[in-house]
Amino acid sequence: MAARALNKADYVNLLDYARDVLAKASRSILIQRPSTGMGRGIHNAWTSIIECAEEFEAEGRDQDRLIFLILEARTNNTLSISSLIPSPQGEICLVTKLPFFVKDLVAAWASRWESMRAQHRENLLAFTARLVAAGGCSDWIFLYGLSLLREVLETARPLFPAAPRFATRPALPPPLQTPVSFGPPSLLELLPTLSRFLVLAGTRLAALCNCSADLAPLQGDEDRRLRSLADLGPLAGAAGVNGGPSGFAPTRWLFWTQRLETLSGCGDQIIASEAGACLGSMWDKEMLLCGPLTRDRVLRQMRIGRGAGGWELTRGVEVFEGQQEGSRRLE
Template sequence: MATFSMGDRIKSREAFHATFKESVDADLKQAGYDNNNTTWHSIRMFTKTILSQYLRGANSDLPKKYRYELDMHELWYWVAQAARYIAADHPAQDRLVAQVQHARAMGNLSCKNEAGEEEVATTSDGNIWSDVPFLVEEVQSAWKASGTIPSVERHNLSAFVARLASVGVRDPDLGVVALWVLRETLETDRPLTSSLSGSNNENKQASIADLLPAANAWFLYCGYKIESLSIQTQDYDSDVETGELARRANITPSSGFSVARWKFWRDRLEEISHCEDQEVAQLAERMRKTMKTWGERIEGMD
């Protein structure tokens, strides 16, 4: 019977990791936009597979990265990519969020080691399942790559992450994505619509109209949380500095959430609501009203 060295097994696991992602992408693309798909169930069963493999001691001689950390990356990659194909306003998004909550509610994954002691499955990003390790990393990676996907998928993904943040998953880490979305949409100098971008190539700058739905998702599904983080002046180590337009307006602090930044977003939406494009103007006005609804504490500071 053939035996494989540790190096061969690690290479095999790394190759499977790449193939897994390619397979997920291909399957989701082939299925297309389907709010009634059963991907959520497949994801739940994959969670069970990770659990069973750990309890059976599968690959227990491998380093943690190859024993179960890559499994976690694959799980959350699947979740984030699946969100792109579920309509932002459809309840199926909540069902996908529930899979993350279900995993987290399973608590710390553990089993007895050779010494008969209970050993928790720890990773470089916390414990499985209670800390949902690597979820934030995979979600952030998905968003960073969203500039190359259709705007409808960007909107869907943004709505999903906003829903996750609203229920406190890895609180407050997912707020970084909100800052990225809002900075690109409301703090960056860009054309109002694609027709005004002055370019017909694939690398043309995204317009306000392209990005506004993704930004709207954060106020619609996570408004109270965004207001709370603003009041708390929540900052991060990541790239969350204010955008060019906010810097011109001397918004301080210049990084993270703040009341001043919230008010800048509100005022920027007021400005956009008076633009010549009726569809964009109407969405901006709805967003401004949503901010007012969920931002009562900040509104009371004026």
């Protein structure tokens, strides 16, 4: 991805370029005359849209334009390809409504999520979560969400970011020096992104976990590598969690809520508030379902929001899989 040296007009131009490429691809498909470079052009269009999605403010007007462009292409079947496209390596068969899109989006996330600025990470997650909520693409796009949940809740991670190390330049005051190394993203950086994801796409995630969804297999070495994003993290694996056939399972959902409960009780107010907001979202999504996620719970008290400061979470005695949990208050 190009360095972030573009201004707002440049990103608008990128979006116009992507729209033009997709329109040309659609015309080629309609007249059944696909060109050799059409597949590459579609990849380039998705790359431009992904870069714009990182830059455009989450849930803002510019991001709305991106969502509309994707939904328009899918709804009108303008990119449905069921023919063979010639390429230097041989013919390629494309049969999806949005060819390459999910794979390109998940691959971009997998390769760069740790190095993204926190705002770009949150923007991209909001963009994909809104597509999920609107049914704009296949459920395999949830690979990025499972990856985020694994890194935040199934992997040991510091609460706070490491102090940046600066190049040794005595002549420059520290504020003018360029940071040359950062630690891995901390929970303080990742929890707000997770919270937005759960608000926007948590209902679909809960439904997939509720039925232990088994998605169609991915093919090819690259696709198998992306499929590994759904694998359990070290903490979940050590706890004996069953990840289901495709990474979705009631026991995994329960593990996430238990981890958030633990974080909600930590000593830091900011971490506790962010974790409480995530937990409140997950409980809200559970209330929309019937099935393994909720059938063993015999008592659920109302969760009371307390505005922008987070959630005030009060729980009574609950029974889940035969284990009784005492009353606990999460501040």
